[in-house]
Amino acid sequence: GAVPIAQKPNLRSMEFRPSSRFFFWWFVSCCFILGWIGSQTAKYPYVEIGQYASFFYFFYFWFIAxxxxxxxxxFGPAHLPIGKLILQASNFLV
Structure with a gap:
């Protein structure tokens, strides 16, 4: 799809990107909630939970990421001296 083409982080690893790490696990939890909601009946609490989880799922791709x-x-660590060394090493290894 278009998501890997549209998003180009300087650092590929999430080890040095704590905010991306947080939002990645937020996205994973949305996926689990959507999977669970898909197995439930279509009645009061489950429909609303599914709508909110669907909204956050697409909100992640369109805005958050x-x-x-x-x-x-x-503003990330790639602009710090050690971050530049890590970025050079990661580009060398690829």
Whole structure:
């Protein structure tokens, strides 16, 4: 799809990107909630939970991930001296 093409973080590993790590696990929890909701009957609490989980699922791809990657590229550890060394090492290994 278009998601890997649209998002280009300077650092590939989430080890040095704590905000991306947090939002990644937030996304994974949305996926588990959507999987669980899909097995439930279509009645009062489950429909609303499914709507909220669907909203957050797509909100992650359209808004959260691009904004977090932008701020990590601009203000992240890649602009610190040790971050530049890590970035050079990761580019060398690829």
């Amino acid at each position: 691009p904004i977090v990657i932008y701020f990590e590229n601009v």
